[in-house]
Amino acid sequence: MQITTQTTPILSIRDLSKTYRSREGDVEALTNLSLDLERGEIIGILGPNGAGKTTAVKLIMGFIKATRGNITFNHEELKAAEPRPHFGYLPESFRPNPNLTVGEYIGMQYNLALPAGTMTNRGETATKVSTLLNQVGMEPFAKRRIARLSKGMGQRVGIAQAIAGNPELIILDEPTSGLDPIGKSEVIDLLLELKNEGKTILFCSHILAEVERLCDRIGIIVGGNLRFLGKVDNFLAQHQADDLDEGFKKEIKCATL
Ligand SMILES: Nc1ncnc2c1ncn2[C@@H]1O[C@H](COP(=O)(O)OP(=O)(O)O)[C@@H](O)[C@H]1O
Ligand SMILES: [Mg+2]
Structure with missing residues (x-):
């Protein structure tokens, strides 16, 4: 068979x-x-x-x-x-706001990716940000400004924002x-x-x-x-x-x- x-x-x-x-x-x-x-x-x-x-x-x-x-x-x-x-998406030229810290930026992306009408609070956002940054190995750099990241770190942040909405x-x-x-x-x-x-x-x-x-x-x-x-x-x-x-x-x- x-x-x-x-x-x-x-x-x-x-x-x-x-x-x-x-x-x-x-x-x-x-x-x-x-x-x-x-x-x-x-x-x-x-x-x-x-x-x-x-x-x-x-x-x-x-x-x-x-x-x-x-x-x-x-x-x-x-x-x-x-x-x-x-869908999660990483564009060819990924240029997030250089003045934000990694944590601020990912927190913002996480909130943007939430379904309309979803309520969240700072604690939940912080937990999610740390999970996402952990996943891409960027947790130790959460407080670093985007402008100060190497290209490789920037790409990892790019992947973190692509998966922020659990696509x-x-x-x-x-x-x-x-x-x-x-x-x-x-x-x-x-x-x-x-x-x-x-x-x-x-x-x-x-x-x-x-x-x-x-x-x-x-x-x-x-x-x-x-x-x-x-x-x-x-x-x-x-x-x-x-x-x-x-x-x-x-x-x-x-x-x-
Ligand atoms: N907005 C556009 N207007 C006119 N031609 C374009 C535009 N975007 C891309 N092209 C052309 O379409 C072709 C494919 O481009 P693209 O999809 O960017 O290729 P790749 O990502 O494989 O490098 C190229 O010849 C490019 O010059
Ligand atoms: Mg291309």
């Missing part, structure tokens, strides 16, 4: 396309992106600069309107400009970009911890090597087209490559032929 496990995707993207229109001409940034994200999965959307990764993320977040296609979350269609209360789905745009090797490794470990807690994560990155150990599946996007979607091992086998960087170079070569 064959046992089949049926999973329902948390997020379904179908034929998602975006053309930016401007006086200088049209830019087709994303073409017919389709993918299903399973609950508890980490998927990495990888591709070179200008591939359309941030466009995909902005469409998922509803910041921009798709030219074609649709997105459903738990079977409900998501519309552009509607709030995404179950079902976490969307991260280039979470390891600009970090030194230790900073990158720390962020990846942190994302793996979140995965172990059952979070579903979609992130995008133009950096490849470090994300290999993070992703259940990868999507390779070049020139707005999804060229591959599947497990890292299958991608390597398909390209007879030893690592993601080598496979990626071969893929880009194919894409430009």
